Amino acid sequence: MIFLGLAGAFVYVVWDVSKGLPDTKQLASYEPPVMTRIHASDGSLLAEYASERxxxxxxVAVPRKLIEAYISAEDKTFYQHAGLDWRGIAAAGIRYVNVKLTGKGDIVGASTITQQVAKNFLLSNERTLERKLREAIIVQRIETAFNKDQILELYLNEIYLGLNSYGVAAASLNYFGKSLNDLTLEEVAYLAALPKAQTTTIRSSTRPARSSAATGCSSRCTTTATSPSRR
Structure with a gap:
């Protein structure tokens, strides 16, 4: 009876916190906002209209080296987990306790790429148990609604990378004045390091110096596990 009571309470809590969240059909029909661009007859850009770039x-048009760099920097087991990286969560928990006890080191999160995509569908950024439950529910629905390549596509086009840039293509133009295909390996590593960079660095109006995170990413991104065959 106690077990049934606990199970019933859990089901109720999940139902309650999931109210108002998009279902899998709504997620599958989601289209990210894009910028309106007006070109002259010769193809030159005349104007851009959007609150965000x-x-x-x-x-399929994103260079493989860029995909590998982001997976290496953000979520090495992206193609293996089902949205949540339990080993990463456990490691982050242990590190959190160690930092609190010793006062040394930095507290590092364990958000997967799917979790970072899920945050786009949540209105609140508060760190509460209810929000974490809502995030977990959205993560599972995203993994059901999209395949891994589609999730990665949303991530690479939605992530904020500074200089009012949302997505890697906008960031490539804003930081380097280049299309994605023209980026050097060092520039790819730099962009892949931005999500973990300090806020003050990302929001700088000029291109900041190459970070240690970018250096590490540059050495790792060519050895990252690649995507399995597309479904």
Whole structure:
């Protein structure tokens, strides 16, 4: 009876916190906002209209080296987990306790790429148990609604990378004045390091110095596990 009571309470809590969240059908029909661009007859850009600088690039058009760099920097087991990296969560928990006890080191989160995509669908950024439950529910729905390449496509086109840039294509233009295909390996590593960079660095109006995170990413991104065959 106690077990049934606990199970019933859990089901109720999940139902209650999931109210108002998009279901899998709504998620599957989601289209990220993009910027309106007006070109002259010769193809030159005349004007751009948007509150945020966004340029959508299909995953098949994103250079492989850029994909590998972001997976290496953000979520090495992206193609293996089902949205939540339990080993990463456990490691982050242990590190959190160690930092609190010793006062040394930095507290590091364990958000997967799917979790970072899920945050786009949540209105609140508060760190509460209810929000974490809502995030976990959205993560599972995203993993059901999209395949891994589609999730990665959303991530690479939605993530904020500073200089009012949303997505890697906009960031590539704003930081380097280049299209994604023209980026050097060092520039790819720099962009991949931005999500973990300090806020003050990301929001700088000029291109900041190459960070140690970018250096590490540059050495790792060519050895990152690649995507399995597309579904």
């Amino acid at each position: 966004r340029l959508f690039v299909p995953i």
